[in-house]
Each structure stands twice: as C-alpha cells, then as structure tokens.
Amino acid sequence: MTRKLTSPAMSKCILCYSCMLACARVNYRSHSVTRCALKIRTAGGMSGKYAADICRSCERPTCAYVCPTGAMAAKDGGGARLIKSKCIGCQKCVEACKINYLQFDDELKLPLMCTHCGICVKFCPHGCIKISEPKDGNGGEI
Numbered sequence: 001m002t003r004k005l006t007s008p009a010m011s012k013c014i015l016c017y018s019c020m021l022a023c024a025r026v027n028y029r030s031h032s033v034t035r036c037a038l039k040i041r042t043a044g045g046m047s048g049k050y051a052a053d054i055c056r057s058c059e060r061p062t063c064a065y066v067c068p069t070g071a072m073a074a075k076d077g078g079g080a081r082l083i084k085s086k087c088i089g090c091q092k093c094v095e096a097c098k099i100n101y102l103q104f105d106d107e108l109k110l111p112l113m114c115t116h117c118g119i120c121v122k123f124c125p126h127g128c129i130k131i132s133e134p135k136d137g138n139g140g141e142i
Contacts, residue, residue, distance in 0.1 A: 002077035003116040004132045005038075007052035012126040015040060015050055019120035019129055026119045028112070035105060037114040038129075052129060053101055055079060055114035063093035063102060063111075072111075077134070082113040 023036035030036075039053040057079030064072040064080040071086035072093045080093075089109040094102045103112045118131045 002057050002075050002079045004057045005054045006130050009128045013050040013128045018123045022119045022123035037112050062096040066092045066096040
C-alpha cells in the first residue's frame with residue numbers, strides 16, 4: 001500500500017516554507033525552495049489562504065503510463081516512483097500529470113517527484129500536512 005500525502009489543515013499555514021526547505025535539503029541536497037517536491041502557494045483571490053501542490057498518489061498515475069523508458073513506475077496502491085537512471089528528460093510525465101503537480105528541473109534534467117518520505121510533515125510547525133501510513137490495509141496518519 002502506498003503512503004499518501006494530504007493537506008487537511010492549510011488554514012493553519014503561515015507560509016514559513018519549512019516543509020519545502022526540508023524537502024529540498026533531504027531529497028535534492030539544495031537550500032532553495034525552487035528545488036523541492038511540494039509547493040506551498042497562495043490560494044488566490046482575497047482570502048489570504050494558502051494551498052499545497054502535492055502529489056496525490058493517483059490510483060492510475062498517468063505520469064507512469066506515458067513514460068517511454070519506464071523511469072516513472074506505477075506503485076501498488078497508487079502513485080509512482082522515479083527511477084532516475086532510466087529518465088531521459090523527455091518531460092512527458094510533466095505534461096501528463098492530471099493535477100499539474102509535476103515540475104521539471106532543467107539543471108538536474110529530472111522531474112521533481114515526491115517520494116512520500118514524510119520529511120515535510122515532520123518540519124511543518126502547525127501540522128498542515130499529513131501522510132497516511134498503510135497499516136494492514138487501513139490507512140493511519142502520522
């Protein structure tokens with residue numbers, strides 16, 4: 001079963017970017033919020049609220065199905081994983097993402113892909129982001 005990232009409490013977000021910085025440091029060895037696998041942004045309009053652009057672990061991940069080399073592999077239970085050594089940088093996965101989540105890093109020549117490691121959850125000071133942990137077929141949150 002796949003871990004799933006959700007953002008159930010974005011009303012508590014203060015746009016501190018702690019989650020994005022943690023992701024960038026741990027997964028991409030970067031200190032820039034431009035190189036991370038989630039994006040926190042304004043929700044738009046006059047509300048002043050924030051939204052999280054995160055991988056939703058699609059049950060049928062189009063990013064995996066369009067990949068010509070198998071670099072994006074569908075995971076049991078939803079979502080996909082990136083096999084970096086197979087990626088040719090064609091960006092078909094980015095174009096196919098139904099929710100426009102995937103971003104391509106021109107320097108790395110790879111899509112910025114969530115591994116569902118949970119580091120963003122650990123560094124969010126207000127619990128805005130959660131990750132479900134599969135337990136005997138039932139999902140629990142950490």
